[in-house]
Amino acid sequence: MKQLDLSLYLVTDSGMLPPGKTLPQVVDEAIQGGVTVVQLREKSADTGNFIATARLVQAVTRRANVPLLINDRLDVALAIDADGVHIGQDDIPLEEARSLLGPDKIIGVSVQTRKEAEDAVAGGADYLGIGTCYSTTTKQVKEGPQGPAGIRDVWERALEASSHTIRAVTIGGINQFNAAHVMNYSAAFDGKVPLNGIAVVSAIMASPTPRLAAQELKRQLSTSSSLLELRPHRQLEQVKQLATEIFAKLRSTTPLVQHITNMVVINDCANACLALGGSPVMSSESEEQADLSAAVSSLVVNTGTLTSAQIEGMRSAMKHANLHNTPITLDPVAVGATGYRSQIVSQLLCDFRVSVIKGNAGEIGKLAGSKEVQMRGVDAVGSGFACPEKIAQQVALRHRCVVVMTGAEDYVSDGINTFVVQNGHKMQGQITGSGCMVGTAIGTFMHAALACKAPLVGALVGIVAINLAAEHAARRPDVRGPGTFRAAFIDEMHNLTLEQFQAEMKIKQL
Numbered sequence: 001m002k003q004l005d006l007s008l009y010l011v012t013d014s015g016m017l018p019p020g021k022t023l024p025q026v027v028d029e030a031i032q033g034g035v036t037v038v039q040l041r042e043k044s045a046d047t048g049n050f051i052a053t054a055r056l057v058q059a060v061t062r063r064a065n066v067p068l069l070i071n072d073r074l075d076v077a078l079a080i081d082a083d084g085v086h087i088g089q090d091d092i093p094l095e096e097a098r099s100l101l102g103p104d105k106i107i108g109v110s111v112q113t114r115k116e117a118e119d120a121v122a123g124g125a126d127y128l129g130i131g132t133c134y135s136t137t138t139k140q141v142k143e144g145p146q147g148p149a150g151i152r153d154v155w156e157r158a159l160e161a162s163s164h165t166i167r168a169v170t171i172g173g174i175n176q177f178n179a180a181h182v183m184n185y186s187a188a189f190d191g192k193v194p195l196n197g198i199a200v201v202s203a204i205m206a207s208p209t210p211r212l213a214a215q216e217l218k219r220q221l222s223t224s225s226s227l228l229e230l231r232p233h234r235q236l237e238q239v240k241q242l243a244t245e246i247f248a249k250l251r252s253t254t255p256l257v258q259h260i261t262n263m264v265v266i267n268d269c270a271n272a273c274l275a276l277g278g279s280p281v282m283s284s285e286s287e288e289q290a291d292l293s294a295a296v297s298s299l300v301v302n303t304g305t306l307t308s309a310q311i312e313g314m315r316s317a318m319k320h321a322n323l324h325n326t327p328i329t330l331d332p333v334a335v336g337a338t339g340y341r342s343q344i345v346s347q348l349l350c351d352f353r354v355s356v357i358k359g360n361a362g363e364i365g366k367l368a369g370s371k372e373v374q375m376r377g378v379d380a381v382g383s384g385f386a387c388p389e390k391i392a393q394q395v396a397l398r399h400r401c402v403v404v405m406t407g408a409e410d411y412v413s414d415g416i417n418t419f420v421v422q423n424g425h426k427m428q429g430q431i432t433g434s435g436c437m438v439g440t441a442i443g444t445f446m447h448a449a450l451a452c453k454a455p456l457v458g459a460l461v462g463i464v465a466i467n468l469a470a471e472h473a474a475r476r477p478d479v480r481g482p483g484t485f486r487a488a489f490i491d492e493m494h495n496l497t498l499e500q501f502q503a504e505m506k507i508k509q510l
Ligand SMILES: Cc1ncc(COP(=O)(O)OP(=O)(O)O)c(N)n1
Pocket: 009, 011, 039, 041, 071, 072, 086, 087, 088, 089, 091, 108, 109, 110, 111, 128, 129, 130, 131, 139, 169, 171, 199
């Protein structure tokens, strides 16, 4: 197998160079920052200039022992004895390229579809460039972006077709904000087989500081490998132990929990967060998200009363949360009730990495593509799932996160481990916003949970804590109906002790 580290793949574009920098300088700095392979892509250079530029860049790549590939032009690759070429679907056929270059040179092929991936594998490509991941202004692409879910689909086919020997990167609109999400979400076969890397043009070429840009991308890639490790098999006793640790940790840390939530519940959610031991901040203005993100420990995004301005705020907050590896709890309120809402939620899940999705049966059913339960307004209606735990598990696997599906019993799954929580009280269903407060509770514990590398357990702690508070509130003699329950519910979140939490949690492993 040819030596090829594809993890951070730079495709050049001299039209984007920052003022005062030459192409060899940018390539040199990018390699110092961690670029592992360089593709020289000169779309408008004539042959003489292309060869001259290639020699200058090759001096840099050879010194660093990084492979240099040439985009499209075999003649240029042969002239400078490059390490290989990268060809597209409209370029020289792969078989011709192989016979001209010989078996030892690297040949990469661009693919957009499962069929193109199969053909490139059959033709002996060394690696695939699977595109287009996100929209890009660097190049006019024929087909629209397919998002990391589409990339995963092509990648799975390529792996099957090659008996798991082919390597691949994805390309298109990838940057420091989304690199970890792309790697995590596009990983094949339930997240077990990640791509070999990402290919970027503008994220490095247009940066005034290419070394720092490459370093940040590398940091994001290392985050993504740890994300794949956040779902070990867990035993119930270990989960209960971790749950107790996370509960105790929250009370000693007071995390800043940002909410972008709906106008019906905003006050209750802020009070619930405070009562549980967090510190709420309820900003949704997109202009301040970059600054806020530096201080925020956890982000809760709730789609209950969406407005265009709020969506902008959510997108900005989620983008910066992903950059800082801040956990996001998404409450896709009423997804499925309208096409608009469904489209907004699906775009958020395509573009951003979330740690937890929390929803009722109708919302999670919609994300699973199930018709057994539907949404009427914000409520779930229908006969109920034949196998609810499978629905939660399926959505967790699809979206590479923890899923909490609320109901008379609450299901919590990360796709590998699934639990059911049997705490709670029917009075929770008699006040508005109790579901949204579950999202708040999960978000409040999520920072402590990530510190313990246990997002699944964090979600369990959130739902158990709030359900225990409901049980305690409903038992109080001063609670005579929904109004007094609502106030007592907040009190009991505040009063819940570690000992009560430990003794009263009812979690079963499925
Ligand atoms: C790594 C990588 N993947 C895809 C492409 C796109 O190549 P191609 O389809 O040949 O289009 P052009 O680059 O020639 O515009 C690539 N260059 N690199």
